[in-house]
Amino acid sequence: MTTDTVNVRSLILDILIAVLEKGGYSHRVIGAVLEKYQYLDKKERAFLTRVSEGTIQRKIELDYITDRFSKIKTEKMKPVIRNLLRMSVYQLCYMDSVPDSAVCNEAVKLAKKRGFTSLGGFVNGVLRSIAGHAGDISYPDEAVDPVRAYSVRYSMPEWIVRQWMENYGAARTVSMLEVSLTQAPFTIRTNLTRISSGALRERLESEGISAIPVQTGERGVRSGYPPLPYAFVLSGVDYPGRMASFAEGLFYVQDISSMVVAEWADPREGDYCIDVCAAPGGKSIHLAEKLCGTGHVSARDLTPWKVEQIRENIERQQLRNITAECMDATAHDKESEGKADLVIADLPCSGLGVLRRKTDIRYRMSAAQQEELAELQRRILSNVCAFVKPGGKLIYSTCTVSRPENEDNVRWFTERHPEFVLTRMHQFFPEENAGDGFFLAECIRRKPQETCVRNGGQG
Numbered sequence: 001m002t003t004d005t006v007n008v009r010s011l012i013l014d015i016l017i018a019v020l021e022k023g024g025y026s027h028r029v030i031g032a033v034l035e036k037y038q039y040l041d042k043k044e045r046a047f048l049t050r051v052s053e054g055t056i057q058r059k060i061e062l063d064y065i066t067d068r069f070s071k072i073k074t075e076k077m078k079p080v081i082r083n084l085l086r087m088s089v090y091q092l093c094y095m096d097s098v099p100d101s102a103v104c105n106e107a108v109k110l111a112k113k114r115g116f117t118s119l120g121g122f123v124n125g126v127l128r129s130i131a132g133h134a135g136d137i138s139y140p141d142e143a144v145d146p147v148r149a150y151s152v153r154y155s156m157p158e159w160i161v162r163q164w165m166e167n168y169g170a171a172r173t174v175s176m177l178e179v180s181l182t183q184a185p186f187t188i189r190t191n192l193t194r195i196s197s198g199a200l201r202e203r204l205e206s207e208g209i210s211a212i213p214v215q216t217g218e219r220g221v222r223s224g225y226p227p228l229p230y231a232f233v234l235s236g237v238d239y240p241g242r243m244a245s246f247a248e249g250l251f252y253v254q255d256i257s258s259m260v261v262a263e264w265a266d267p268r269e270g271d272y273c274i275d276v277c278a279a280p281g282g283k284s285i286h287l288a289e290k291l292c293g294t295g296h297v298s299a300r301d302l303t304p305w306k307v308e309q310i311r312e313n314i315e316r317q318q319l320r321n322i323t324a325e326c327m328d329a330t331a332h333d334k335e336s337e338g339k340a341d342l343v344i345a346d347l348p349c350s351g352l353g354v355l356r357r358k359t360d361i362r363y364r365m366s367a368a369q370q371e372e373l374a375e376l377q378r379r380i381l382s383n384v385c386a387f388v389k390p391g392g393k394l395i396y397s398t399c400t401v402s403r404p405e406n407e408d409n410v411r412w413f414t415e416r417h418p419e420f421v422l423t424r425m426h427q428f429f430p431e432e433n434a435g436d437g438f439f440l441a442e443c444i445r446r447k448p449q450e451t452c453v454r455n456g457g458q459g
Contacts, residue, residue: 015052016083026360055090056359060155062086069129100131159367179430184356188251190230192289197230210235226263249316254282257435262286269294271341276329276384279306281313288322297322329380336387347377349398353437374404390447398439406439
């Protein structure tokens with residue numbers, strides 16, 4: 001197979017169908033294609049990634065635009081044509097480097113190649129109409145119906161927009177919506193047991209990778225973040241698997257909000273730690289590194305596939321004080337009761353804080369599913385809190401921006417488990433060039449006969 005533009009567009013169409021029609025996870029589908037077609041040059045890989053991710057991100061807006069110029073609404077179109085138009089409209093509206101004529105011509109060619117010769121004229125007509133009137137498209141009026149207007153403009157389902165506006169106000173909502181359409185930074189964490197941050201930066205630059213220290217805490221302006229002197233934002237990375245420093249385990253790819261979990265946990269040498277929903281293992285590995293070769297981390301997850309992910313990452317990082325185990329976080333585990341100095345409960349959630357990285361979450365999540373996840377989180381918390389020894393620490397975290405899953409669940413937990421005292425919690429909102437949306441709460445288990453004043457601090 002040659003690597004001309006038509007073939008790259010064909011790969012993009014396959015990605016969109018896999019994600020938007022068949023329910024595939026965007027980051028997995030795109031990642032698998034990039035791995036399979038490693039021979040594509042850097043420019044083509046960048047084009048494939050941008051068009052695929054951008055089209056998925058802006059699906060609602062792209063369908064809205066198409067429906068204004070097509071007699072057949074997108075929901076009534078055949079899947080191939082619907083997604084071919086989506087990727088083409090994205091290029092027309094958001095990629096000035098691609099000539100309109102090229103977008104239209106390549107779309108017609110691809111329609112014919114996929115067996116829809118009779119619809120070539122339809123595809124051509126719709127796209128040329130959009131190209132000729134792109135600047136004249138009218139959107140829903142924000143003053144009349146802000147939920148609808150924001151939903152179309154930022155391609156976010158109305159239920160999410162409405163929930164955010166009710167909980168966080170219009171200004172914060174718009175800020176999060178704007179960030180949801182940006183590209184997430186590529187951040188890494190130095191392997192604390194293998195190399196210094198300075199030496200890692202030199203190594204990365206020798207591989208042609210730009211590594212800029214993350215500015216947080218005392219050294220920067222990122223609200224709520226502690227100093228992360230081992231973290232970098234990388235640029236110039238085409239495929240991490242090709243990097244010798246990655247293969248050698250000198251760094252771990254991780255968002256800075258996720259790194260804060262281990263900072264809050266602050267394990268002491270010799271501690272026994274349990275991470276109950278650990279895959280792919282970043283937080284567990286971070287804890288193991290902070291233990292400096294002492295203690296032990298039990299990194300657990302539900303399925304053999306996820307546990308194997310953790311094991312692969314442990315092996316690459318070359319750690320010995322951590323094991324991966326297949327365990328159900330909702331199941332009673334007598335052996336773990338009262339044994340852990342530290343329990344990490346980074347639980348399944350709606351994922352509304354990582355929309356930049358997992359572009360399809362906004363479409364696959366629903367309000368009903370969010371409620372089910374909140375209930376699952378409560379079940380897991382009520383089970384795994386028994387693992388914490390008196391005086392030990394429970395860290396609850398999610399990668400979402402959702403009061404029912406975050407603050408409401410912490411309130412529910414502390415009311416039903418008075419043996420735990422809330423010491424701090426914080427909602428990290430997604431900010432451009434910073435971390436993902438993330439929530440953290442820290443609870444300490446009271447020691448026998450101890451009387452404590454409950455602290456409801458907000459981090």
